[in-house]
Amino acid sequence: MPTSSEVTPVVEVEKGRRPAGSTTRSAKRGERKGAAARVLGFVNQKGLTPAIVVVLMIVVFWAMNPSGVTLNTLSTLFDQSAALLMLALAQSLVVLMGRIDLANSALASFLCVLLVIWLNTLGPIAIPLVLLLGVAIGALQGWVHMYFQIPSFVVTLAVSGIVGGAGLIASGASAVSLIQNFELVQWFYESPGGIPLAFVIGAAIAAVLAFFVAKTARGRTLKAIGSNQRATAYSGIRTTVTVVLGFALAGLLIGIAAIMTVGQLGTASSGIANSLLLPSIAAVVVGGTAISGGTGGPGRIVFGALIIALLRIGLDIIGVPQEFQPIVYGVIVIAAIAITVNRSRTLSVV
Amino acid sequence: MDNSLLARFRRATHGQPVPALIALALIVVVIAAQAPVFMTAGNIANVIDQAAIPAIIVVGLSFVILMGSIDLSVEGVMAVGSMSAALLVANDRNSLDFGLWALPVVMIIGGVLGLVSGLAVTRLRIPSFLATIAIASVASGIALILFGTSAKPQIVDPVFIDLTQGTFLGFTKVSWLALVIVLLGLVIQRYTRFGRYAYVIGGSEEIAKLSGIDVRRYRLLAFVIAGMCSSLAGALTASRTSIGSTTPGDGLLFLTIASVVIGGTILTGGRGGVLHSVIGVLIMGVIVTGMVLIGVSGFYQQIIQGVVLLVAVTAVAWKLRRPMRVVM
Amino acid sequence: MSAAEPTVAQTSTEAPALRLTDVSKSFGVVNALTKVSLEIRPREVVGLIGENGAGKSSLLKILSGNQTADSGTMELRGRPVTFSSISQAMSNGVAMVYQEQSLLPNVSVAENILLGNERGAVRDGFYRWKQMHRTAQRHLDEVKSGVSPSDITDTLPFAQRQMVEVAKALATGDGSPYDPVILLDEPTSVLESGDIETLFSVIRRVKEHASIVFVSHRLEEVLEICDRVYVMRDGEVVAEVDPAEADVDQLFRLMVGRDLTSGYFREDLSTEPTPDVRLAIESLTGPGFSDVSLGINRGEIVSILGVQDSGRENLGRVLFGALPAAHGSVRIDGERVGLRSTRDAVARGIGYLPSERKIDGAIMGMSVADNMTLAHPDVVSTLGVMRSRRVREVADEWIRRLAIKTSGPAAEMVNLSGGNQQKVVLAKWMLAPDLRVLILDTPTRGLDVGAKSEVYAILHGLAAKGVSIILLADSLEEGIYVSHRVITMADGKVTGEFTSRPGNRPSRTSLIERML
Amino acid sequence: AGCSTGGASNADSGETCDETNTHLVMSFRGIDNEYYIAVEAGAKAFAESVGAGDRYQWIENKNDSAKQVAQITQILAETGKCTAINVDPNENAIVPAILNAAKKVGAKVVVQWTLPPGDVTPESYGSTFTSFMAENAETQGYGIAKALFDSMGGKGNVVAIQGLLDNTAQQGRQAGLERALEEYPDITLLDAQPADWDRTLAQNLMQSYLTKYGDQINGVWAANDSLGLGALAALRAQGRTDVGVVGIDGLEESLNEIAKGTGKGGYIATNMSKGSIQGGIGLDIAYQAVTGAIDPDKEPSLNRAFYLETEIITKDNAETALSAPLVADMDFDDPFAVAFEPVFDDK
Ligand SMILES: Nc1ncnc2c1ncn2[C@@H]1O[C@H](COP(=O)(O)OP(=O)(O)OP(=O)(O)O)[C@@H](O)[C@H]1O
Ligand SMILES: Nc1ncnc2c1ncn2[C@@H]1O[C@H](COP(=O)(O)OP(=O)(O)OP(=O)(O)O)[C@@H](O)[C@H]1O
Ligand SMILES: [Mg+2]
Numbered sequence A: 001m002p003t004s005s006e007v008t009p010v011v012e013v014e015k016g017r018r019p020a021g022s023t024t025r026s027a028k029r030g031e032r033k034g035a036a037a038r039v040l041g042f043v044n045q046k047g048l049t050p051a052i053v054v055v056l057m058i059v060v061f062w063a064m065n066p067s068g069v070t071l072n073t074l075s076t077l078f079d080q081s082a083a084l085l086m087l088a089l090a091q092s093l094v095v096l097m098g099r100i101d102l103a104n105s106a107l108a109s110f111l112c113v114l115l116v117i118w119l120n121t122l123g124p125i126a127i128p129l130v131l132l133l134g135v136a137i138g139a140l141q142g143w144v145h146m147y148f149q150i151p152s153f154v155v156t157l158a159v160s161g162i163v164g165g166a167g168l169i170a171s172g173a174s175a176v177s178l179i180q181n182f183e184l185v186q187w188f189y190e191s192p193g194g195i196p197l198a199f200v201i202g203a204a205i206a207a208v209l210a211f212f213v214a215k216t217a218r219g220r221t222l223k224a225i226g227s228n229q230r231a232t233a234y235s236g237i238r239t240t241v242t243v244v245l246g247f248a249l250a251g252l253l254i255g256i257a258a259i260m261t262v263g264q265l266g267t268a269s270s271g272i273a274n275s276l277l278l279p280s281i282a283a284v285v286v287g288g289t290a291i292s293g294g295t296g297g298p299g300r301i302v303f304g305a306l307i308i309a310l311l312r313i314g315l316d317i318i319g320v321p322q323e324f325q326p327i328v329y330g331v332i333v334i335a336a337i338a339i340t341v342n343r344s345r346t347l348s349v350v
Numbered sequence B: 001m002d003n004s005l006l007a008r009f010r011r012a013t014h015g016q017p018v019p020a021l022i023a024l025a026l027i028v029v030v031i032a033a034q035a036p037v038f039m040t041a042g043n044i045a046n047v048i049d050q051a052a053i054p055a056i057i058v059v060g061l062s063f064v065i066l067m068g069s070i071d072l073s074v075e076g077v078m079a080v081g082s083m084s085a086a087l088l089v090a091n092d093r094n095s096l097d098f099g100l101w102a103l104p105v106v107m108i109i110g111g112v113l114g115l116v117s118g119l120a121v122t123r124l125r126i127p128s129f130l131a132t133i134a135i136a137s138v139a140s141g142i143a144l145i146l147f148g149t150s151a152k153p154q155i156v157d158p159v160f161i162d163l164t165q166g167t168f169l170g171f172t173k174v175s176w177l178a179l180v181i182v183l184l185g186l187v188i189q190r191y192t193r194f195g196r197y198a199y200v201i202g203g204s205e206e207i208a209k210l211s212g213i214d215v216r217r218y219r220l221l222a223f224v225i226a227g228m229c230s231s232l233a234g235a236l237t238a239s240r241t242s243i244g245s246t247t248p249g250d251g252l253l254f255l256t257i258a259s260v261v262i263g264g265t266i267l268t269g270g271r272g273g274v275l276h277s278v279i280g281v282l283i284m285g286v287i288v289t290g291m292v293l294i295g296v297s298g299f300y301q302q303i304i305q306g307v308v309l310l311v312a313v314t315a316v317a318w319k320l321r322r323p324m325r326v327v328m
Numbered sequence C: 001m002s003a004a005e006p007t008v009a010q011t012s013t014e015a016p017a018l019r020l021t022d023v024s025k026s027f028g029v030v031n032a033l034t035k036v037s038l039e040i041r042p043r044e045v046v047g048l049i050g051e052n053g054a055g056k057s058s059l060l061k062i063l064s065g066n067q068t069a070d071s072g073t074m075e076l077r078g079r080p081v082t083f084s085s086i087s088q089a090m091s092n093g094v095a096m097v098y099q100e101q102s103l104l105p106n107v108s109v110a111e112n113i114l115l116g117n118e119r120g121a122v123r124d125g126f127y128r129w130k131q132m133h134r135t136a137q138r139h140l141d142e143v144k145s146g147v148s149p150s151d152i153t154d155t156l157p158f159a160q161r162q163m164v165e166v167a168k169a170l171a172t173g174d175g176s177p178y179d180p181v182i183l184l185d186e187p188t189s190v191l192e193s194g195d196i197e198t199l200f201s202v203i204r205r206v207k208e209h210a211s212i213v214f215v216s217h218r219l220e221e222v223l224e225i226c227d228r229v230y231v232m233r234d235g236e237v238v239a240e241v242d243p244a245e246a247d248v249d250q251l252f253r254l255m256v257g258r259d260l261t262s263g264y265f266r267e268d269l270s271t272e273p274t275p276d277v278r279l280a281i282e283s284l285t286g287p288g289f290s291d292v293s294l295g296i297n298r299g300e301i302v303s304i305l306g307v308q309d310s311g312r313e314n315l316g317r318v319l320f321g322a323l324p325a326a327h328g329s330v331r332i333d334g335e336r337v338g339l340r341s342t343r344d345a346v347a348r349g350i351g352y353l354p355s356e357r358k359i360d361g362a363i364m365g366m367s368v369a370d371n372m373t374l375a376h377p378d379v380v381s382t383l384g385v386m387r388s389r390r391v392r393e394v395a396d397e398w399i400r401r402l403a404i405k406t407s408g409p410a411a412e413m414v415n416l417s418g419g420n421q422q423k424v425v426l427a428k429w430m431l432a433p434d435l436r437v438l439i440l441d442t443p444t445r446g447l448d449v450g451a452k453s454e455v456y457a458i459l460h461g462l463a464a465k466g467v468s469i470i471l472l473a474d475s476l477e478e479g480i481y482v483s484h485r486v487i488t489m490a491d492g493k494v495t496g497e498f499t500s501r502p503g504n505r506p507s508r509t510s511l512i513e514r515m516l
Numbered sequence D: 001a002g003c004s005t006g007g008a009s010n011a012d013s014g015e016t017c018d019e020t021n022t023h024l025v026m027s028f029r030g031i032d033n034e035y036y037i038a039v040e041a042g043a044k045a046f047a048e049s050v051g052a053g054d055r056y057q058w059i060e061n062k063n064d065s066a067k068q069v070a071q072i073t074q075i076l077a078e079t080g081k082c083t084a085i086n087v088d089p090n091e092n093a094i095v096p097a098i099l100n101a102a103k104k105v106g107a108k109v110v111v112q113w114t115l116p117p118g119d120v121t122p123e124s125y126g127s128t129f130t131s132f133m134a135e136n137a138e139t140q141g142y143g144i145a146k147a148l149f150d151s152m153g154g155k156g157n158v159v160a161i162q163g164l165l166d167n168t169a170q171q172g173r174q175a176g177l178e179r180a181l182e183e184y185p186d187i188t189l190l191d192a193q194p195a196d197w198d199r200t201l202a203q204n205l206m207q208s209y210l211t212k213y214g215d216q217i218n219g220v221w222a223a224n225d226s227l228g229l230g231a232l233a234a235l236r237a238q239g240r241t242d243v244g245v246v247g248i249d250g251l252e253e254s255l256n257e258i259a260k261g262t263g264k265g266g267y268i269a270t271n272m273s274k275g276s277i278q279g280g281i282g283l284d285i286a287y288q289a290v291t292g293a294i295d296p297d298k299e300p301s302l303n304r305a306f307y308l309e310t311e312i313i314t315k316d317n318a319e320t321a322l323s324a325p326l327v328a329d330m331d332f333d334d335p336f337a338v339a340f341e342p343v344f345d346d347k
């Protein structure tokens, strides 16, 4: 019996028409996989690719500059990426619900400013206060988004402008620094026994979130909303409440990111964390969470954040010339996403 | 069929940026009441001049967004456009002197960058959100390499500079150029297969595929066109400032995307269009100018822009609001 | 039209328009098609029937270039071909109207009708709107629709949109110089009876110069319109039937491989409701309906019949809290239901099965088990933490009890056939610890006869346990034979109420009278 | 701490740093303008003068604060104690983090432009913070304002185009403008709005100013030359050659404008930047602190925190400025010769 590939593809095509085969189809791809592809598919399915990419990158960096990749430099790198990890985790919750949070780093900056001011004036109460405010602003964003039915992209874009301006006013347009209570936030950046505390705490929070999303009823509804919000609502789940909660939880993580940042710097300004927005989104996607929502989860973000951290700082370590760094960065991000994105799940990519 | 006046008006204006126009009119009225000088011919020409380059960007951006994708590479591609334009026309760095022929060359370069974004999206299946961020990074690296290690290249070609600084019938030449490009965008949107399929693909990629439409090809083309528009905008910024720069588009990404959204082109695709986005650009431009004319403190401008963005989008999208509607 | 094209002298009536030989197709472990051989002759309507998941859609997708076969050959007008894309199939005169076909809401009717198939209306990439409108108008005239080609699709009422779909089906086959082959995958499942008649008359007319493959679960329709019928079972063609010599029972037997012993609507399983009122609706008013009062007893099945825009669908949605009620009250077992959110409804023991399974019912990206347990996580969790083993057990149990065809609880919904997806959505409510009222919006739409019959059996079983059921029936027969009582609605008002017991069924005509 | 691979272990080992093992690090924003090109040229000149060309590293943060902190922390984790850092902080808020990272391993830092927030000074912080070097933003803003006002004959109206509002240079320059305004009672400041250091935004803002104030405007004070040149383009487009513009940075383009201008209207003045000195001498000071050639704790107050001499360029000296070499003549043996004026008054 002839197989389809042996059949001569004779196609009647009339003159002047679009040539035969001008469109190629994708369904055929992936139907016949070799053993290697199956292994890769399994690795991808289990979300292990980001971890492998991290290891590969470290090996490559080490090969290029052995003295730059040591236990010491790596633990420094982990520590440096703790705030980024927090913001990426916050982003991942939002992305999981099919939304996006463009205010995430601007809110972190704003909370940093308030944390410094309040630690100076109100004392230790500043920490719970900042976390609460993060939760409140997050929840408010989620509510405005759901109640007015404005895309999260727009709401958070607007909020990033608003909290940015508010931070400017609160800080009096200059840096504010901690004059007391530094010890309350600084301990994050101690490394008892060489263990990068900030990153370890970050990873622990990621583990808790991963459990929440994968194993709890409430966490699963985040995913369900990201896959099909209407069907979730038709299952008797309060989607508005859930989305608001998701944004609120993200706000909490952003508050933690702010505490970590202040712990690291001892000061704050209205734009101190702003540059972390795009890296936080990249970390989420490189970590294998589909930007369209519904798949992936916080567990993988740890490796996504490490990949991005390695890219942001690692290129300096191995001495890539400055003007080539943006190019290398862009190319590696595309390559990393290309191999970590689980294509079988997403029907269309936009 | 409902034939009340309101219903007939609704049908006649279907797909037209009516809410955005109303918003624009309201904002103009408010500003003109506070600062009567706003309504002078000179100021209107200024507002249009300032809107010209963002308008060119949103023409390309609109097609990408209509298809449900997004292009965040605007600033990076503009940097390449600015640097390559500055180095191609008469300048103080090299002996090249392409004159206005630099523009098509720059647009081809931008088109190639758009092509790479498009290929990453359609072939590697990377979400456009990230593919274009990555390309923005690559583009800014290219701009840095073009910049090298000497001072910003100064443009000395008077014809090229006159493109943005000279006037014609009371408006800057670049305003007219933008008008031509916007009209071209409207023609493409209304009369070409590409333009119509942008709506189809944004409406439902699945139906488009099942109808035998080569979705990837059109999506790719949208990114190419967006790249061309952005690089042209970069070149025109170089003309306007008479230097090549690696950061000619700072802040324009926020501005253009906010404009597109305010105009009523929805980010999930399928609705809106070039005209919507251009009106969005005018709204943003009017607000920025208006705040200066009224004399709003710089501290509050960011907040006001954010609030206006929220309010405008809420107003524009209010009629779409209904129970169980899903908005991501 | 094609007959006018000089290049094609379609005299060889004997060469089949399409012939398949030993075509197989599998998805992983699922064999969707096994060595299927069949032919489609010029100027005939070929019926294709089979249970959900029998492989009908898969077969059509291969014919239309949407997918490629794993093995086997296909001949188009006597020459071997492989379609590697939809547009290739279209330019060779093979076109398909999909089961889940819907129109693009945001573009004009004309664009929808000629989508991907614009031919002369687009020259060198440029639209010639006049010609486009003219061509579209011609197809609209064929279906006798008053719609204008320049209307934007989502401004049309539902009924008109359906006719546009039909017009599109006609236009789709119009793209080649050859007599077209038009593949219709369940075109009638979303049509009302009047529109079905229009479609049939159109099919008869088009048949003069085209071959048509017609897939439907409504066997009467198949017998009415088809010249020849292929019966599929488990990916194989098991019979070729001449409709003139067959009846519904015979077709059913061939499809499912067993007799339709106890009656299609499973009236044998029907039980008497208890006399106590479970659901009391009082002067309820909502979007599209007003002043509805209704009492439903424990264990009673009430079907509501009405045409498009009768308001019955929204009544269902309001009862479930998915749409806001303007005023009125709803009580279950005497307790008032909040009606503010779907959550209120579920908390009171109400379940709801939406009509648009793919959009509102199933979460395609999630597993069968996740879909089943989504509404009642408490059943499978302790203190909010899901117990994986319990999830698997519960899902396995319902897969078995409802005979769901799937590889297991972890299978993704998207890989199930329509009928089986519907059963999963049903199971979502059945595992509720205290289900009191189940509202079903056209639950059997697009299901095969066997699956329909199984759904009816499930409904009777639920009623026997005391669940009250509101059924927005898909057909008059369904409404009449499955329920204890039939309510008719028109223009947002209840217009009639009929008891429906064996031997005392309301007549079709009396119902239709009240529905208009 | 017995770990011998970790670079940070250098901190507690007694190892001395000399010409053969000292790392030179320049941490700046980018290299895409004249100022940074001069900075790097000066720094390279110094690195080569001590034969450390292969241990010299230029890192960029592209206006990304978090990245700058991470980069420096990361480099220090590798190179440790024998590291001389010359840093242009992206914003003052991150200076403490940079200093703390350096202190942890024992490296030495020279900070350009912006002091850490609070009352932290090199002397109060300790030897890690070897020196602070800057141009006096207030003097700059004052100097160009004075040049502008003088060109206007001491009377008339000006508008100001500001940089980013939360930037310390902007704030200092603005203060200088205000001091000058006090000295010239007949000059009125009509308006001051930010244009975020962006040439295009400055051009747009100037157009709006012209709409709002029209002929009232006699002069434009811009917080840097990019803004000034943007404003100049807007003025030119409206044929307003009578309005004078001043800026800061000494861009070649503005020097040219000043040189070919009339001194009344058009580009009036700018402030010559000292890129190569900030790059070369800044690195030199950090290097000498690392090798022990200087002991920061023993240096006088002036040498710990100083301003460079401010040089206002007007039509009189524009030609000279234009012909000056990229790298200024520097005496690397006596780095503190450039310390012109103390930042903190002696207590
Ligand atoms: N993409 C796919 N991946 C995996 N399995 C598939 C896929 N498409 C179809 N199948 C399986 O192939 C079988 C045949 O499906 P098909 O859709 O052809 O059935 P059908 O006869 O059209 O059913 P229905 O009447 O419900 O539409 C089913 O078991 C289905 O689950
Ligand atoms: N969310 C809504 N808000 C306001 N009005 C609505 C809403 N949805 C539908 N309507 C209007 O209410 C009326 C009834 O709609 P509905 O969908 O309930 O009819 P129907 O029950 O679906 O008919 P059928 O059962 O035959 O499909 C229509 O005129 C429709 O336009
Ligand atoms: Mg099917």
Ligand SMILES: [Mg+2]
Pocket: C158, C308, C309, C313
């Ligand atoms: Mg309906």
